[in-house]
Amino acid sequence: MYQILFNYIHNYSQMILTSEEMELIKNTFQPKKLRKRQYFLQEGDISKFTGFITKGAMRQYYVDEKGVENVINLFIENYWATDRKSFFDLKPSIFYIDAWENTDLLIITRADMAELMKKIPAINEMIRIMDDKNAIASQNRINAAISISAEMRYENFLKSYPQFIQRFPQHQIASFLGITKETLSRIKKKTLK
Amino acid sequence: MYQILFNYIHNYSQMILTSEEMELIKNTFQPKKLRKRQYFLQEGDISKFTGFITKGAMRQYYVDEKGVENVINLFIENYWATDRKSFFDLKPSIFYIDAWENTDLLIITRADMAELMKKIPAINEMIRIMDDKNAIASQNRINAAISISAEMRYENFLKSYPQFIQRFPQHQIASFLGITKETLSRIKKKTLK
């Protein structure tokens, strides 16, 4: 289980972890299992942990005034699940995060992560690269949301994140893309021809 | 001019810079002046620098197949202007960044910034906090773009970024929000009553 995290760190940092560092990581990240539909975070709670997914799938959403779930992030293996805002300022979150499949996580608090960043250069570098990639991906998503049609947005999604199609039902993906399930159904039908 | 950057670093890092560190910063960041409408980055060029704005206003946009400018970021004092993707991988950008007012920048390359992060703890911490805040702001923008109406989006913008209203014409703000200038004009008229 930790091996997946070690690989991830190596991948991002391009650095080799010493066996002491691996020990420290094992002692700091706690394993957590969630069954399908179980919450990792609920509205009003503080996102005290960030969780590295070694197996499974999760989604982050908020519930609007009408009671509708708006999916804002989808996560699978090798993603980090947290509400970044609440995790940053330790104030109550407006989001829910739940498991969409039975999921294995390695969880860590913000304070512990800060410690590890100081003690383990590879972790520090990993976070830096993650932040760079996350900023780029967010910018892409913003551009897509404000300047292209639902159809193109779905097409881009298919191209960039094909793995997600197998893991989440269509209406969740529609919500993630900011369109209704009916519209997505029609888009699929249309592009199929 | 450098004082504005020093203040910014202090603000974000909550750390005090030594006079040696200040010297190093002065020797690494280069001042650059742009006149209104002058480009900082053009499509096809590599975003070799990130620029800290000490005075002025800039915008980032791309030009779509129809030749329409799509504004994706607006910057004023105390913002950093760069195409983060191109700056990260040093590949050609798809964006333009230009000055909307006469603008003063302090510019630095990615390599030099990496050096400073190693040598100056306050800079390292500043970048970390910037990345956190940027991730949070991006998430907010994504949520707004995919799940709320143009009217609410403008209202939120007014509340969160009132300074921008004075600095950019309405059609630029409309584009930034992902709506047409005509729709924005009608929204303003409606909410005025």
Place this chain on the structure above:
DNA sequence: AAATATCATTGATATTGATCAATGATATTT
């Protein structure tokens, strides 16, 4: 000051995508 460019508003119409409602298909639970 006149000429020109930029920016903002308004009206008429078109388009995209949302909403509402029904039906079918596929999983999951009993």
Place this chain on the structure above:
DNA sequence: AAATATCATTGATCAATATCAATGATATTT
């Protein structure tokens, strides 16, 4: 296997926003 819940499709209608075109207002340049 039957019952139930979840997921996907389809049709009819509606609402939000875009597009096109004209006009006015405000800056900027000559």
